[in-house]
Amino acid sequence: MSPDRADVFTHRPRLRPEILLSPPLLRGPVTVHLIRDPSDGTSFEVGPKEFFLISRLDGVRSLEEIGAEYAAAFGRRLGEANWHQLLGLLGTKRLLAGAPASEPAAAPPGPPFSGTLLRGSLRLVADAGRTTGRLHGALRPLLRRGVLLPLLALCLAMEVVLAAASGTLLRDTWWLFQQPVALVAVFTLLWLSTAGHELAHGIAARHHGGTVSEIGLRWRLPVAIMYCRVDNYRFLTRRRHQLVIGAAGAFANLLFLLPFAVWWAALETGDPTRRVLSGLLLLGSVQALVNLLPLPPLDGYTMLGHALGVSGYAPESGRYLRLRLRDRQAAAVYPRRARVLYLAYGIGSSVLVCLLAAGVVTAAIVLLAP
Incomplete structure (x- = not known):
């Protein structure tokens, strides 16, 4: 799937139309996007820069045009080696148009139990x-x-x-x-x-x-x-x-x-x-x-993750809070939005659990009182 060296920047690759791209998701200290091939159910994560490029592979824009947009957004122009690496990865995963689609996932054999x-x-x-x-x-x-x-x-x-x-x-x-x-x-x-x-x-x-x-x-x-x-x-x-x-x-x-x-x-x-x-x-x-x-x-919990664009909210919040207690300098590497969201969930979920426990105890007292 890699283009020839002579026309690499005029090439207009395109993702297969059925490939799914997710909105940005906060996971720990980084923002990721999910890419899924629905034909076999495989998926993987990429960072914002890779997503910027992959999402523009529409068969209309050339690599030169996409590269100019990338340079304007990130202040760096991509060379041939970068494009060969990205397109090679997508070709290996059969995500580009013209590549054979992945084999559909087979139904589980035997009884469905x-x-x-x-x-x-x-x-x-x-x-x-x-x-x-x-x-x-x-x-x-x-x-x-x-x-x-x-x-x-x-x-x-x-x-x-x-x-x-x-x-x-x-x-x-x-x-x-x-x-x-x-x-x-x-x-x-x-x-x-x-x-x-x-x-x-x-x-x-x-x-x-x-x-x-x-x-x-x-x-x-x-x-x-x-x-x-x-x-x-x-x-x-x-x-x-x-x-x-x-x-x-x-x-x-x-x-x-x-x-x-x-x-x-x-x-x-x-x-x-x-x-x-x-x-x-x-x-x-x-x-x-x-x-x-x-x-x-x-x-x-799932809805809150969707509303905030956060993946693995509870475990990532716990991981951040433990890191914050051990090493505040290491926790400071998290972007401000991540620090605020993870700290807020850690405090809010703890308060909510205490309120629920208090409510259960109160209800029990009311029911058992003469």
């Missing part, structure tokens, strides 16, 4: 992309702002009403935990809600140009939940779409509760059915809202 009876996973559909495509097609008329915004407003209003009745909900939930049959029914509904949560991620991804590679069941006994794996959400050009995909699961959980909230409101206080619904609404709301907390591995 992996792991053990105590811990494992099971693929539920053979083609997750086609399944989510069909669901998206069926629900597409509802995926409009004119429909989703009123539904979101109803969900928020429901949560306000439930918050105002939190004392009653807590007492009814405590009663529910003493009713084994009703409790099993409530947890079955909540499990179905988690299935809708995962499928909502996949449908939202499909709606905004993402792809779903796998839908299945994962268990760590005694817990078993569905999962939906979205592959290329990091490569979506609009950050808003990434956030919508992350929030879709919690939104689906709240939508699931809406009809039960209407039923609950229509019943008289003290009605046994109303008390069961109180437990469902409280536990379901906690399930949805806790998922929005910015703690790994929750959806809120």
